[in-house]
Amino acid sequence: xxxxxxxxxxxxxxxxxxxxxxxxxxxxxxxxxxxxxxxxxxxxxxxxxxxxxxxxxxxxxxxxxxxxxxxxxxxxxxxxxxxxxxxxxxxxxxxxxxxxxxxxxxxxxxxxxxxxxxxxxxxxxxxxxxxxxxxxxxxxxxxxxxxxxxxxxxxxxxxxxxxxxxxxxxxxxxxxxxxxxxxxxxxxxxxxxxxxxxxxxxxxxxxxxxxxxxxxxxxxxxxxxxxxxxxxxxxxxxxxxxxxxxxxxxxxxxxxxxxxxx
Numbered sequence: 140x141x142x143x144x145x146x147x148x149x150x151x152x153x154x155x156x157x158x159x160x161x162x163x164x165x166x167x168x169x170x171x172x173x174x175x176x177x178x179x180x181x182x183x184x185x186x187x188x189x190x191x192x193x194x195x196x197x198x199x200x201x202x203x204x205x206x207x208x209x210x211x212x213x214x215x216x217x218x219x220x221x222x223x224x225x226x227x228x229x230x231x232x233x234x235x236x237x238x239x240x241x242x243x244x245x246x247x248x249x250x251x252x253x254x255x256x257x258x259x260x261x262x263x264x265x266x267x268x269x270x271x272x273x274x275x276x277x278x279x280x281x282x283x284x285x286x287x288x289x290x291x292x293x294x295x296x297x298x299x300x301x302x303x304x305x306x307x308x309x310x311x312x313x314x315x316x317x318x319x320x321x322x323x324x325x326x327x328x329x330x331x332x333x334x335x336x337x338x339x340x341x342x343x344x345x346x347x348x349x350x351x352x353x354x355x356x357x358x359x360x361x362x363x364x365x366x367x368x369x370x371x372x373x374x375x376x377x378x379x380x381x382x383x384x385x386x387x388x389x390x391x392x393x394x395x396x397x398x399x400x401x
Contacts, residue, residue, distance in 0.1 A: 142171065144376055144377065144380045144382060145380070145381075146229070147172060148174035149173060149174055149228035150173065150220070150225070150227055151175070151227070151229035151230075152176075152220055152227045152231065154179045154231065154233050155180060155207075155234030156180055156186065156189055156233065157186050159338070160335070160340060160368045161180070161234070162189050163368035163369055163371070164231055164372045164376075165178050166192060166372075168375075168376060168379060173198070175223065176193055177203055177220040178202045179204075179205055179216060180202075182239075186204055189202070201219070203216045207234045207263060207266075207271055208263060210273070213267075213270040213271055213274045214274045216274070226282065227278055227279075228279070228284065228285055229286045229287075229379045230271060230287045230288070231289075231290070231375055232267065232272065233290045234267050235292070236264075236342060237259040237260055237263065237305075238262060246301050249304065260308045264309055264312060265312050265315075272319065276323070280323065280328070286328070287316070287329070288332070288378050288379060289312050289313070289331075290332070290335060291310075291335070292305070292335055293334050293335065293336045295307075295309025295313055296310070296313075296334050296392065296400070309334075313334075313390055317330075317388045324387055327384075329383065329386060329387035331378050331391065332389070333375055333390075333393055334390050334392045336395055337395075338366040338367065339366065340368065343365065360396055360397050361395060361396025361397075366394070370393055378391070
């Protein structure tokens with residue numbers, strides 16, 4: 140019996156896929172019969188390492204270094220992907236946080252920041268989503284089929300006091316996806332979000348200096364552990380597959396019960 144999660148040879152572009160959630164998403168899609176994975180990261184060596192992992196087990200992958208905040212670079216990346224694989228059927232907007240800058244280690248109250256700091260959060264989390272979607276969507280419209288999945292944060296759903304601009308950027312990306320879903324649904328293109336809470340990635344691990352801090356943070360979670368990249372990747376695989384063909388304009392929390400809603 141065929142798996143309902145079989146991607147049937149479709150090609151996926153995953154941004155920020157050099158580590159953490161993006162890496163696991165790329166590997167998970169490849170393992171479920173994707174016809175090719177475009178592995179994007181700001182750092183080429185990280186993208187190459189993940190592409191090599193995929194190729195070693197028989198998958199097809201193309202590493203591409205690109206800053207998602209640069210529309211021309213993103214357009215060139217998609218053209219390169221289409222030149223290699225012929226198309227991009229699935230876009231996973233995963234690149235996030237403050238992009239390549241080290242924003243999480245130097246968090247300040249909003250009133251102590253200015254446009255330069257805001258640009259790091261807005262550029263990657265909002266404009267990066269716009270750029271990658273704009274560069275990819277014409278091919279989807281032409282083929283009358285596509286999947287667009289944007290990774291946001293529970294910060295965009297409930298707000299985080301120490302990450303106000305980040306919260307706004309993620310909420311903006313979610314609003315964009317809802318509007319886009321209404322615009323392209325008749326073309327059999329779905330647009331959904333996955334909202335994550337704390338995930339056990341290198342960036343998050345660096346913020347957890349000791350066990351007591353971890354225990355304090357996990358009190359807010361109904362399931363008392365951090366999420367794993369595979370938790371996010373499993374939901375993204377589902378939304379990329381035919382099993383989710385009648386789901387669009389939605390945000391799915393993958394958060395261990397950090398926040399709940401109807």
